[in-house]
Amino acid sequence: MSAKIKKIGVMTSGGDAPGMNAAIRSVVRTCAYHNIECVGIYRGYQGLIEGEMKELNARSVRNIINRGGTILKSARSKEFRTKEGRQKAHENLVKNDIEALVLIGGDGTFTGGMIFNEEFGYPVIGIPGTIDNDIYGTMSTLGYDTALNTVVEAIDRIRDTASSHDRLFFVEVMGRDAGHIALNVGVGAGAEEILIPEENLGLERLLESLEHSRTTGKTSSIVVVAEGDKSGKNVFELAEYVEENLPNYDIRVSVLGHMQRGGSPSCYDRVLASRMGVKAVETLLEGKSNYMVGVIKDEIILTPLDLAVKGKSEIDKELIRVSEIMST
Structure with missing residues (x-):
């Protein structure tokens, strides 16, 4: 050397x-x-x-x-x-x-x-x-592995509230151009739907999926949304759209933001x-x-x-x- x-x-x-x-x-x-x-x-x-x-x-x-x-x-x-x-x-x-x-x-x-x-x-x-x-x-x-662990822990806590109140939570995570965080934490936290920039599933598909979940007995749901999702709506507009089309859902939004960057x-x-x-x-x-x-x-x-x-x-x-x- x-x-x-x-x-x-x-x-x-x-x-x-x-x-x-x-x-x-x-x-x-x-x-x-x-x-x-x-x-x-x-x-x-x-x-x-x-x-x-x-x-x-x-x-x-x-x-x-x-x-x-x-x-x-x-x-x-x-x-x-x-x-x-x-x-x-x-x-x-x-x-x-x-x-x-x-x-x-x-x-x-x-x-x-x-x-x-x-x-x-x-x-x-x-x-x-x-x-x-x-x-x-x-x-x-x-930092990627740490961020995954931080977000999964946060979503686990959100799910406790979602289950207690029969709510649908939209949880926005970081990922402006890439959906790696959303996809992995979505699977790891058991999300019902995962919206990422690489896969535009469409709003109708989301509605169908959520309605299917409700008719099959799910009383609460978690939807993980990457901030760069290409649905054409931000997470708050997305929640409003679902609420308008599926009024039986009690919907909340949680934006995890910069807490994903921090921590040991x-x-x-x-x-x-x-x-x-x-x-x-x-x-x-x-x-x-x-x-x-x-x-x-x-x-x-x-x-x-x-x-x-x-x-x-x-x-x-x-x-x-x-x-x-x-x-x-």
Whole structure:
């Protein structure tokens, strides 16, 4: 293994996700293991432009593996989208002798990294951190497993109320462009219907399904709705539409919102973050750049950043079929 790189920077960008701190810890301690300096860059690309950074060592990241969010903070940066902003960022890296970057975030983070690499030839490696699990090149992103557990627990609690009062609950979960959370928690929580962006089942089919459930003896129901569902109505309009057409239902809406992002990461996310952090640093030491670290069939792999950004994560068709059978 080559040890030409002497100092690596690590940053988090975009929406926070449980497991980001575990990934930061892994990057820092892998650097320490290989006798490389590590610098934490605060507030993503904006902090890089403003030179907001601090040297980290193995003790700097103690007791963070169990914490949600990110100790390095995160922020959107309009300035980094400009050539001038990126030039400032590069100057700060050179001034601080930082020779490579580990970027923890989603497709926006990786897009910025690719542009930075093209313009300055600067080595970058990405670690996917987003609860939506919508990144090509990995079966699971950091935070996804934790978000599933958080949402299932919330829906279990909602079902207690639904059963007690014979109510129909529409529960909106995150997933603007991908329905991975909705599909998996829908199956895991026993939802009667699951509405996701990838499958437009139609409003009439929803009405038929709910009416069938009622005539076969179900006195309460849960419908999980991804925020990006393509039914043409938001979750409140959807509830109103069903109430107008099926007046016998007592309907409530619950939008889980940003609670899905928070909380202590699951064991799976902590272990995955640790594995990805090691791979990211060692990939840079091997002289490779412009890759994203991912996991496929429990094997840590590398995917070119452009494929990770341009590719589309596939919804599990077999799980859709399972959900249809389970809602009978």
